[in-house]
Every structure is written in structure tokens, then in C-alpha cells.
Amino acid sequence: MTSNENNKRDSLKPGSSKNSWGLLPSDALESLKVRYWHNRSKLKSLLNGGIKFPLEVPLKPPKGNAVLQNMNHFQKFVISWKAFSKDGCVSEGKGCVVRWERRTFRSLSEQEIPTHLCIHDIASLAGLLGSNEERQLSEWQSKIQYVFDSLSSVLNQNIDGSNKTIRDQELFLALITHLEALDNFSQSDLELLCKLIPQLQQGIGEGCYLRALPVTFVDTKFIEKNLRIIESIAAAHIDSAAKDIGLMTWLDCREKPKDWLLVKPLCEETKKLLGGMPLLRLSSDTLLEFELPANNVLVIENEQSCLALRNVPNTIAVSGGGKNVSWMKAEWLAGKNVGYWGDIDSEGFSILSDARSKLSSITPLMMDELTVQTFAARMVPEPDSVSKAPIALTDKELALFKSLRTDCYIDRRLEQERLPMEYVMKNIASWIV
Template sequence: MPEEVIERLREKEWHSRRTLKARLKGERPFPVSVSLRPPRGQEAVSDLERFHRFISAWKAFPDQGCVQWESRSFRQLSLQEVPVRFLVRNVGVLAELLGDEERTALAAWERRISFILAEPFAQGEDVQRELFSALVDNLDVLRKFSEDDFKLLVRLIPQLCPGLGGGHYLRALPVVHVDTKFMEQNFQLLERLIDVLYVGDVTASGGLLEWLNCRKSPKGWSFVRPLCSCSQSALGGLPILQMDTETLLGFELPASNVLVVENAQTGLALPSLDNTIAVFGGGKNVSWLSAPWLYSRNVGYWGDIDSEGFSILSDARRRCPGIESVMMDESTVEAFSLRMVDEPSSVDFVPGFLEEHEAELFHRLREGAFGKPRLEQERLPADYVLQCLTNWAS
């Protein structure tokens, strides 16, 4: 029936964005063809009311240019004109068939794409073709733009050029009239469009940030806390500060001992230790432990005694092979087993960079040898922590 065909087109051709974009770009050519599967022979004769309803519905369909009819002969019915196929010639017809919402969306896409392709920066046959493809791939982004934001996009594109960032962060980009938060919010679209305009130079540079010569925004923040007066003095007298991953990779912390602690609150409660700096609160973020300057340091890791803690320890040792686990052993578990709790989630595989005694403890925790599988850092008493850390640091 007509309404069934329309809903099928809506689902398969419009709501499927991959299909719609392929149609617009010519990768899947029109017309769209839908078989109407008309009744045959005895099927038509056995239910004449349904057969006539089928014929009448298609005769009443307003766009007869989409309906393909054939003459077919039926016993007891003689020769009949039967609708056999529904053809959609182009995307404009598709939108008209589907309704006002789709017609409005298509008109908005066409208007905005045409506007961009008419700009001076978009001239040239190859550029037009590639820009059209890139814009079609971002149909939903284009439609969500307000009129003001769309104008910002058009004004921003010709301002971007290689090296514009001058080694600063993206938010410091020297562009006129356009705020850099807009650029940040629409980064992927801009990266694709600029790559087209500069014939792949953005991709060859490693991405838009590199092409613009902008620094990446800091990420992977951890607390850094000197645990002795000498280390604090070497850090400008600051009792605590934060560093991102990139800074930790390149900045040599001024202490012989570097203690990595999983949780922030535990790091804040650490006792004083000679020649020691603690880095804590990063959780799973241990990528900075691949820093070459750590090879000359005594590096320790203290995390929760559970599957997640051992997983982080394994990742840390993969990056820093000399790292030593602290208070993540069976003697600690046995001493405080009454303080153990359930673990909300667990790692299903045995981490690959555990030492033998750590892997054995991991297995025993999983097997329920201690009743419950998790001993949190915060449950260890201060005197025990001080004793263990003093032994490690010395």
C-alpha cells in the first residue's frame, strides 16, 4: 500500500543517514526502486476485495510519475492495469513524498551548501566536488547551526592558514570576529573542510592542531606534592600543585624518590618522607610514567588492593619497568583482612606486567581466599603506612 511504501522510504532512505548521504553524493544512484509485489493469479481472484483496494489506492496516489504500471491478464478478471513498482527519481522527490519536515531539512541543506560553494575560497572544480562531499558528510552539523553560527563558519574558514597558531593554544588563535570557542565546538567539521581546501595538507601534518601550529590543551591532570622541605623548596616553595601529562613527561621532579598514588585523598594524607615527591589522583592515567627521566629515580606505586589496582600497576610497570609496588602484598591483606570490602567491578583478565607474588595475590583475591576481594588504601592505618613508605624510600 502507498503508506507502507512511504514509511519504508522514510526508514531506509532518509533515517539511514549513510544511505541518504550516499544518494546525495551519487555513490548510490537514483532512482530508488521499490517492488510493490502485486497479487498474482489465484491470489488476486481469491480475495477480490483486497485486490481492488490495492488497485484503487495506487490509482488515487497523487504522484503517478512514481508509479510504474503493467497490463496483466487474470482468469475471471480479464486484462488489468496493475502497479508493479515505485520509483523515486531524485532526492527532491523523496523529500516531497515524506512530508514537510524532510522538505524543510533538504531545503536548508541545499541553501547552506550552495552558499559555501559560492564563496571565493571554494572555487575550482575539484575543490567544489570535494567540499560538496565533505559538507554532505556533515549534514546534521550544518542543520543545527543557527544563522549566526553559520555566518561565523563562513567567516572563519578563509582566515585559517598554516602556522597561524604560532605555538599557542587553540583558544589564543588570532582570528577576527569569530570566537575561538566556536572553533573548538566545531573542530572536526573545520578540520575536514580545511583539509579539502589545502588538498590534504592538514592530514599530512597530523591534524588541524598541528597544521595550525597550536599546542594541545593540557589533559591528564595529577596532583604533585613534595613530601620534604628540600623538594618543596626546589618546587618554588609550593606545598602542592597540579601538572598535566605532557608536563610530567618533560619536567624532572626534584627528588630521588617518586611515589605514585592512585587516589587523591590518600595522596593528601601522605606523611613526610625525605627526598620524596608524590604524584597522585590520576587514577588510571599513568601514561606519564614512560618519561625517560624516571629511569634514574626510585619509583613506587601504591594503589587499592583489588583487580583494578593491580591492572593500573601493570600498566604503570609496562611504561616504567623498574616501578615497585608498595603495600600491595599478601602480608598487608592478612593484617587488615577484616577491613576488606566487595569490589563493584573487576578486571576479567590477569594483567600482564605483574611480578610473581602480585599475580599470585591477584588470583587469590579473585578466588575469594580472603572473604572479600578489595582492600582500599584509605583503610590502612597511618602508622602502618609511615613504616612501609619509610622502608621503601630508604
């Protein structure tokens, strides 16, 4: 499309037609841009064949007496589409055409009017919409071709024709699915991608973290940042299981820890057994496998409450997990005296229930009616949170939960930090073995 054609098209501002009929060229192009190009889901469907060409845009030609009611708009409607065609914006050779029909209207002679704008392929659509869209499509095509050429020469050497066609189609679909990532790839990113894929094999991680994956030329931060597109390409060109079970599992790589827990030995003996460390950060996955060297394990909802504790014999505290008590299904906990201390509120009882569902022998500390009655004056409001009764509470715990929810006390929450330290230490001393 020439610069004069672009200028002419751009001079037709969107929204120039306010009628219910007679779509003008500027309106049709704006409709196409919004409906297809700016809608990523539909754009991907156009690119991968999910939405079939040709696209036909109804131009809403007039019916009945509509022409007589607005003759000026009718003339503009017909003239603008004739000009649009004559300026070279559409033609059979360009993959676009305006369909015309001869129709008769009352009080008018037979008229030839435009009825549809037909677009036969994605390149024609981009050409109609403008130079930015043409450039964008060209960049996508160039990047896709680079990936195809780079990977086919390495991975398709011993593949027969039919299987190669299937692999290439799956690769194309994978690239279109991750069009946003591809759009942001520089040439150096594409080179890294194509150097990486042939190195990937099932189990190559051997249980390590992703950053330790044994690959050359490619930095592992690139893999971490682009995990999803790498997964799809590996599934398309190496092994479909990479997507079926997930790339991390397929590679045999461990997920990066996200749920760090605070571990504090509460006496000198357990501190020495932890290498003299007064505080540690361990992930849930680590605690599933690593047995803490103490007979008593105290799980505490709030880190500040944990930090306030000291001089508790043969005890290690674990805190900061909040709702994350997944590690409490660890087999080694079955041989320990495990306690849970949280806020007396709906969230605290919900966490206690979840913890008990993983470890039935757990003992709740200071989460009873006596504690509430003793320190009721220190209670604070609780926003509506857990309304459904947790399933793994004892009868007494469930009764207290319901009493809190029905405003039987001054307020609905007694935070663990509001309990005096002498009360806390007395209850912990009664619990330890």
C-alpha cells in the first residue's frame, strides 16, 4: 500500500458514520482492527487457522425507504467505497475485494451498492489495517521462520516426512499460542531459544533446581523467565510429555522454594544440634524431609510470637507459614510432640483444622474458651473471613468457633501477641514432654 493510500485511508476518521446502515471504509477498518487485531485470542485464531478466511465484513447496505430518509449518507456510502477501491486499497490481486450488488429502491433507478468487504488472508488484513500491522506481521513471520529453520536442521534429521509435518504444525501452533513472548524476543533471545531446545532431555535435571540445569551457551535465568514457551516448543519438537506432565517434572528439576518458614531452636541443646544457628529459614519442601532435632515441635502462626520465646527445653519452633501447613504431613512428625499456637479467630481455627487433617496428634495451645474468657478485654474485631465451620475441629473448638462468629464475646479475635508472656510460658511448660 503506498503512502498516498495510507494518507487517504487515515484521513477517513473512525466513527464518521452515525447511521444504522451504510458502513463507511474508516468504520469498517476500525471494526476489523478492534475485533481481530487488538483481540489477541481472535488474532491467534486467524494466525493458526482456528478462524478461517475469507473474512467477510457486512457493510450494512440500506433497505426499504432508508435511502430516501438520508440521501446524503447514501451518496457518501457509495462514493467512498468506489474511491476506496479505485485507490488500490482493495482488489482481487491484493487478496481483498469489495462485493457489489445491483438493487432497486423506491423512487430511484437501479443502483449498484457495496455489500461486503472480503479479506482472503492474514497478509491482506494487515495490509488494509496499516503499516504498523504489516510490520508486526512481518516480524512474527520472520521470527517463526528463524525458529523453524534453526530447529529443523537439528531435530528433524532422522524424522520421516509425515512426522516432520506433524511436528512442524505443532511447533507453529506453540509459537502462535505464545505470541506475546515471541513478540518480545530480540534476535539474541531467539538464538538462545534455538540453542537451548536441542539440549533438553527428559530427566536432565537429576533433581537439581532449574538454575543448576546442565546446559551450555544459555543462561538459566532465560529458561526461568520463558518457561512456558520453552515447555510448548519442547513438547512440539522433542516429547509431548514435556507439556503433559509439565516441563519442570519432565526435566526432573525442583521448584524454587517460595514458602520460607522461620525455624528457631528454643534452648541451647537444640541450638547446638542445628549447628549453633539461633534462627534458620527453611522451605516447606525441606521440612518435609528434614527432621528437626527436638522432641517438641511448636508450630506458631505469627513470627513475632515465635521470636519472643526462649528457654523452652528440647523444643524447636516453626513459624511464619500462616495458612501454609503442607509440610506437616511429614512422616517424621509422627514421632514428635507437636503443638499449634495461633490466633483465636476464624482463620486460626481454620489453620488448626488444616494442620490436624495432616497430623491428627497435634495439640492446640492457648486456643480455648478459658483463654478467651480470661483475656476477653484484649479482643479486637475480625473482618469477615472464614464463615464455614472447619471440618477437623473438636466439639469444644467448634463450639468456640461458632461463638466467635455469632458475637458471643466482646469481639471476634484474640491475637496471640496480646497474651501476657507469663501465661504463654506457663501453658508451653505444661505441654512439653
